[in-house]
Amino acid sequence: MQEPTIGYIKEKIREILVNDLDANIDPASLRDDLSLYDDGLGLDSIAIINFIVLVEQKFDITFEGEEISSKLFGNINNLAEFIEVKLRSQVDKV
Amino acid sequence: MIVPAIAGGSILCDEHISVDHDRMAGMLEELDMLFGREAAGESSCIALEVENSVRQAVLILYLLSERINFFLRAPASPVHQSLPSFCDKLLSMDVGVAHERGAAAAVRISRNPEYICPGSMHPRSGRVLFSSSGTSGAPKYICYDGESLLRNAENCRRRFGHDEDSRVLVPVPISHMYGMGAGFLPALIAGASICLVERNNVVKLYDKVKNFLPGMIFITPTVARMMLKLGKQLPGERTYITAGESISRDTLTQFREKFGWVINLYGCTELGAIATTPFWREDVQLPLEPLDEVAVRLGDDGRIWCRHNAGFIGYADGTGRISPGYLPDGWYDTRDRGYDAGKGCFSVTGRMDNCINRSGFLVSLEEIESLLEESIEGICKAVVFEGGVGNGMATGVIAVCEVVEGHLPDRDVVKAACRDRMNKYLVPDDFYFTSQLPRLGNGKPDRLYLINHYKNII
Numbered sequence: 311m312q313e314p315t316i317g318y319i320k321e322k323i324r325e326i327l328v329n330d331l332d333a334n335i336d337p338a339s340l341r342d343d344l345s346l347y348d349d350g351l352g353l354d355s356i357a358i359i360n361f362i363v364l365v366e367q368k369f370d371i372t373f374e375g376e377e378i379s380s381k382l383f384g385n386i387n388n389l390a391e392f393i394e395v396k397l398r399s400q401v402d403k404v
Numbered sequence: 405m406i407v408p409a410i411a412g413g414s415i416l417c418d419e420h421i422s423v424d425h426d427r428m429a430g431m432l433e434e435l436d437m438l439f440g441r442e443a444a445g446e447s448s449c450i451a452l453e454v455e456n457s458v459r460q461a462v463l464i465l466y467l468l469s470e471r472i473n474f475f476l477r478a479p480a481s482p483v484h485q486s487l488p489s490f491c492d493k494l495l496s497m498d499v500g501v502a503h504e505r506g507a508a509a510a511v512r513i514s515r516n517p518e519y520i521c522p523g524s525m526h527p528r529s530g531r532v533l534f535s536s537s538g539t540s541g542a543p544k545y546i547c548y549d550g551e552s553l554l555r556n557a558e559n560c561r562r563r564f565g566h567d568e569d570s571r572v573l574v575p576v577p578i579s580h581m582y583g584m585g586a587g588f589l590p591a592l593i594a595g596a597s598i599c600l601v602e603r604n605n606v607v608k609l610y611d612k613v614k615n616f617l618p619g620m621i622f623i624t625p626t627v628a629r630m631m632l633k634l635g636k637q638l639p640g641e642r643t644y645i646t647a648g649e650s651i652s653r654d655t656l657t658q659f660r661e662k663f664g665w666v667i668n669l670y671g672c673t674e675l676g677a678i679a680t681t682p683f684w685r686e687d688v689q690l691p692l693e694p695l696d697e698v699a700v701r702l703g704d705d706g707r708i709w710c711r712h713n714a715g716f717i718g719y720a721d722g723t724g725r726i727s728p729g730y731l732p733d734g735w736y737d738t739r740d741r742g743y744d745a746g747k748g749c750f751s752v753t754g755r756m757d758n759c760i761n762r763s764g765f766l767v768s769l770e771e772i773e774s775l776l777e778e779s780i781e782g783i784c785k786a787v788v789f790e791g792g793v794g795n796g797m798a799t800g801v802i803a804v805c806e807v808v809e810g811h812l813p814d815r816d817v818v819k820a821a822c823r824d825r826m827n828k829y830l831v832p833d834d835f836y837f838t839s840q841l842p843r844l845g846n847g848k849p850d851r852l853y854l855i856n857h858y859k860n861i862i
Contacts, residue, residue: 334816347603355604355605355606355627355630356800356833359634362607363633363634375610375637376639378611378634379610
């Protein structure tokens with residue numbers, strides 16, 4: 311099983327944010343270091359939960375309670391790096 | 405000082421700073437000098453926009469202690485919305501600047517050009533005013549005496565069992581009665597450690613639970629549902645206080661199993677905390693037990709009346725004129741309905757009218773409907789209801805709108821228009837448009853059908 315590249319993961323996160331989240335996000339404004347919260351994209355509480363659920367579904371991963379943090383879901387860069395490690399550990403197990 | 409500062413080993417913290425007893429005393433002194441220099445203490449009433457921050461919490465304590473009148477302006481009020489004319493000054497604080505250079509550099513006090521000197525509000529008369537859910541041209545303001553707020557807090561402190569070892573997480577706005585009267589002040593007067601969270605979301609909540617290790621957390625039913633939706637377990641056991649709209653027994657049971665004790669707090673901005681479900685009992689949906697010093701009775705029609713030892717003074721209009729909110733014998737009509745559950749307890753079944761609690765404000769759904777119909781072009785009829793969580797995705801307040809023929813509004817444009825014309829807490833989360841609403845035989849929109857099938861309405 312081949313692990314996806316960080317670029318692929320970021321692209322997929324962007325797709326979720328723009329196409330699946332129904333949060334009216336302008337793709338042109340979507341930088342990888344932009345905060346997902348009020349000081350950036352402005353995802354509200356409901357949108358953030360939906361986003362986490364969608365990320366789990368699309369990447370077929372599960373975040374543990376201890377892993378959920380503002381930093382992890384702070385921007386696309388942080389999240390993509392975390393997902394990459396998570397996916398790599400799944401591949402290693404296979 | 406009528407407000408005791410936090411106890412020796414306790415802290416008051418937010419996302420940026422943490423202060424102990426000595427530091428808080430220093431901040432209060434700093435404010436005292438600032439207010440003396442600006443002669444702000446002699447204001448008729450100071451309007452504040454308060455965030456959940458240490459700096460602003462201390463500011464509230466200072467104003468309460470000095471009995472300086474203040475009005476807690478609704479957060480995120482539309483920019484063009486003028487201040488009530490009983491406020492002579494607007495105080496704003498840049499929390500970021502305050503961290504770097506202290507409160508004196510961060511506070512801006514400006515004059516309200518629409519101020520009309522109200523005879524009823526003398527400087528330093530201890531008035532604290534909250535916003536009501538007024539939606540049209542005549543907003544109401546809920547006026548307290550600061551000492552009543554503290555009595556209210558003492559009622560809660562006793563019920564919650566706070567002491568110096570307690571650790572209380574307050575992620576609900578302290579500018580509202582729930583956050584201030586039930587969350588912040590009771591913990592403060594107990595000398596507990598307090599963590600304030602601004603612009604709460606569930607991710608932040610998880611952060612704070614892991615870092616601050618609270619024993620009690622104040623949440624809203626929406627946050628409870630969001631936590632269940634996320635479904636991630638948190639380490640440790642703690643008590644969650646919730647208030648606002650009702651939560652189903654299923655949701656409460658699931659929440660209890662996954663996260664910990666859930667106590668339902670029943671109250672309103674006018675009276676503060678009235679009753680809670682019992683603490684540390686396995687059954688999640690028990691009747692409400694009035695707080696000490698609070699009496700509740702039910703009318704023949706199920707209407708819930710309350711006589712409170714620490715309720716508001718009355719409703720103020722825009723000029724500060726206060727009208728009483730009680731019957732002459734001191735009872736207050738909560739406009740809720742319920743039933744007697746025996747042994748001095750009661751249960752609430754709903755509103756006498758069709759209202760919901762949103763962001764701490766009692767919001768009439770009918771009023772939102774009227775605003776949409778009156779102020780948004782192309783909408784001729786609107787039905788507004790709460791969506792909750794459905795179909796695996798979280799939703800909020802939903803508006804289904806019948807639009808004039810040939811007019812297909814863009815939901816984002818409509819939402820933006822609403823934000824311009826309505827308070828933020830009145831703006832529906834989502835919109836659906838149709839050329840014809842389903843109707844009952846009497847011609848009224850079929851609300852129940854819409855609640856269950858709104859996503860299929862085209």
